[in-house]
Amino acid sequence: MMPRRLLLRRNWVLSAAGVAGTAIYLFPIYWMFISGLKTPAEIFANPPTLIPLHPSLAAYDYVFMRENVLRYMRNSLSIALPVTLLTVAMGAMGGYALSRLRSRLVDLALLVILLLQVFPEALLATPMFIIFKLLGLLNTFAAVILATTSKTLAFALIVLRPMFRQVPIELEEASMVDGCNRFQTFRRIVLPIMQIPLIVVGALSFVQAYGEFVYPLTLLSRQELQPATVGIYSFVGAEYADWHRVMAFSSVFVLPVLVLFLLLQRRIVAGLTAGALK
Amino acid sequence: MNRRGWRFLRGRHPRRRAARTVPVGSRSPLLFLFLAIPVAYLLALVAFPVAYNVLMSLQDVNLGNIADLLRPFAGLDNYRAVMADPEFRKVFLNSLMFVGSNVVAQVGIGLAVALFFSQRFPWSQGLRGLLLAAWMLPALVVGALWKWLFATEYGVVNFVLIGLRLVPAPIHWLSDPSLSLASVTIANIWFGTPFSMILLSAAVAGIPLEPYEAAALDGAGPLQRFRYITLPALRPALLAVACLVTIYTMRAFDLIFAMTGGGPLDSSNVLPLFSYQFTFQQFSFGIGAAIGSFAFVIVFGVALLYVSTLKREATE
Numbered sequence: 001m002m003p004r005r006l007l008l009r010r011n012w013v014l015s016a017a018g019v020a021g022t023a024i025y026l027f028p029i030y031w032m033f034i035s036g037l038k039t040p041a042e043i044f045a046n047p048p049t050l051i052p053l054h055p056s057l058a059a060y061d062y063v064f065m066r067e068n069v070l071r072y073m074r075n076s077l078s079i080a081l082p083v084t085l086l087t088v089a090m091g092a093m094g095g096y097a098l099s100r101l102r103s104r105l106v107d108l109a110l111l112v113i114l115l116l117q118v119f120p121e122a123l124l125a126t127p128m129f130i131i132f133k134l135l136g137l138l139n140t141f142a143a144v145i146l147a148t149t150s151k152t153l154a155f156a157l158i159v160l161r162p163m164f165r166q167v168p169i170e171l172e173e174a175s176m177v178d179g180c181n182r183f184q185t186f187r188r189i190v191l192p193i194m195q196i197p198l199i200v201v202g203a204l205s206f207v208q209a210y211g212e213f214v215y216p217l218t219l220l221s222r223q224e225l226q227p228a229t230v231g232i233y234s235f236v237g238a239e240y241a242d243w244h245r246v247m248a249f250s251s252v253f254v255l256p257v258l259v260l261f262l263l264l265q266r267r268i269v270a271g272l273t274a275g276a277l278k
Numbered sequence: 279m280n281r282r283g284w285r286f287l288r289g290r291h292p293r294r295r296a297a298r299t300v301p302v303g304s305r306s307p308l309l310f311l312f313l314a315i316p317v318a319y320l321l322a323l324v325a326f327p328v329a330y331n332v333l334m335s336l337q338d339v340n341l342g343n344i345a346d347l348l349r350p351f352a353g354l355d356n357y358r359a360v361m362a363d364p365e366f367r368k369v370f371l372n373s374l375m376f377v378g379s380n381v382v383a384q385v386g387i388g389l390a391v392a393l394f395f396s397q398r399f400p401w402s403q404g405l406r407g408l409l410l411a412a413w414m415l416p417a418l419v420v421g422a423l424w425k426w427l428f429a430t431e432y433g434v435v436n437f438v439l440i441g442l443r444l445v446p447a448p449i450h451w452l453s454d455p456s457l458s459l460a461s462v463t464i465a466n467i468w469f470g471t472p473f474s475m476i477l478l479s480a481a482v483a484g485i486p487l488e489p490y491e492a493a494a495l496d497g498a499g500p501l502q503r504f505r506y507i508t509l510p511a512l513r514p515a516l517l518a519v520a521c522l523v524t525i526y527t528m529r530a531f532d533l534i535f536a537m538t539g540g541g542p543l544d545s546s547n548v549l550p551l552f553s554y555q556f557t558f559q560q561f562s563f564g565i566g567a568a569i570g571s572f573a574f575v576i577v578f579g580v581a582l583l584y585v586s587t588l589k590r591e592a593t594e
């Protein structure tokens with residue numbers, strides 16, 4: 001055993017190393033935010049300034065006024081919120097069923113779900129395009145919502161199954177003895193207990209859907225429907241880019257994700273570790 | 279006595295607890311419905327598109343018959359055309375390099391960082407969680423951000439390297455064909471490592487402490503303890519995380535699309551992007567689908583490996 005004084009000193013050395021490492025690692029995110037606050041002259045300054053000398057909102061002004069960042073954000077939200085609802089609703093049903101049913105069929109279903117989450121969406125884009133063309137849904141949010149949910153749903157089921165398992169069966173038995181049927185038991189007893197895991201899965205689904213790029217790129221050709229990911233791409237795809245404006249656009253776009261992350265950080269960490277390796 | 283009554287009784291008689299292998303409602307029709315809805319959804323919007331893609335790879339598809347199901351059968355012509363294309367071989371190797379480096383780096387760095395934060399010190403948990411912020415960003419934004427960091431003229435990476443006198447002149451990270459793949463790989467490692475690290479942290483936390491105490495008594499040094507206790511204990515988790523990183527990295531599209539578009543000269547192109555370009559830029563649907571099939575085989579094989587590691591872990 002180390003003497004207490006030495007142990008304390010060792011701890012503070014580790015903390016300092018941890019803070020330094022985290023700061024270096026997260027530097028690109030810091031750089032994104034301050035690049036958006038720089039003037040064109042300062043963004044091309046040599047050497048670059050770590051803190052903007054003349055912080056300016058000109059780039060923000062530009063992306064709000066000229067680039068319609070709010071319309072892009074509204075489109076992103078119009079896609080991400082329904083995806084979240086659909087994913088949580090179907091994820092709760094499926095996760096609950098997977099945790100309670102005992103049959104060969106369930107093992108098969110779980111295998112199918114695990115295997116179906118692995119296909120790259122860029123490779124499913126063509127069939128999706130054809131399916132939604134036949135359904136007459138090209139250039140609608142519905143097409144992007146349905147396609148994106150196919151990506152978030154498998155993940156939600158895998159994360160939720162072990163969490164539903166932790167709901168004590170005694171509670172459900174008691175509820176059914178009291179005369180509730182299975183659906184009422186699910187709605188009134190199980191769902192309220194599962195509120196927090198469902199919020200975590202909802203948040204992760206929201207983040208995925210909010211950042212989705214391939215499906216809107218493929219299924220929406222009308223600019224006024226495109227979400228912010230496609231908007232940013234049209235900005236940076238060219239050889240030359242106005243970086244302070246791109247970074248201002250990106251900063252506005254990622255703000256909801258980062259806020260959600262900071263609010264739910266601990267629970268997201270717990271949710272990820274519960275699902276992926278079990 | 280009805281089933282509900284049985285359960286009620288069992289709950290009150292501790293002696294009969296052992297008989298409780300069939301939990302309440304293990305065959306309820308509502309539960310089967312609950313399971314059927316998401317599974318049907320996934321079959322319709324994932325399994326069907328995958329099958330459709332394989333079908334297209336065997337057909338002669340053009341803009342005229344794109345919406346038909348029955349099209350002229352082309353046999354393996356598309357596959358032959360793909361295999362004969364030297365660009366495909368290049369892109370296939372790029373994919374292997376990209377995925378391979380990501381697996382090694384994400385698992386290696388992820389494990390090192392997980393072990394670092396597993397030593398309890400002030401703020402260790404908070405800092406570890408904070409790293410996940412990068413993983414939460416949309417991949418397209420990460421691509422845009424790294425394109426800016428790697429910019430030749432005003433990018434901060436070149437400024438730092440020149441400032442530290444590590445390189446004499448700005449590096450063309452994204453426009454030099456010999457560097458572009460390394461650049462997108464670095465960006466993707468930055469993006470993906472926190473996820474591997476968080477998963478490995480959970481596995482590290484699950485290692486029992488007794489073997490370490492015994493080893494310390496026997497005089498084993500830190501390296502020996504790592505080699506003979508930590509690594510064997512983590513083997514299943516490491517394999518599972520390596521599979522997951524492979525699956526997620528094979529999916530990479532947005533980040534590369536934003537940074538280089540696969541160029542210059544396909545030097546940073548990977549299979550999904552290459553397939554997408556054939557389909558949506560050249561309208562060679564059959565070729566695009568055939569390229570997709572190669573990627574499908576890889577991810578599907580890795581997915582089977584992943585499932586079998588999970589099974590093994592569950593039975594151990």
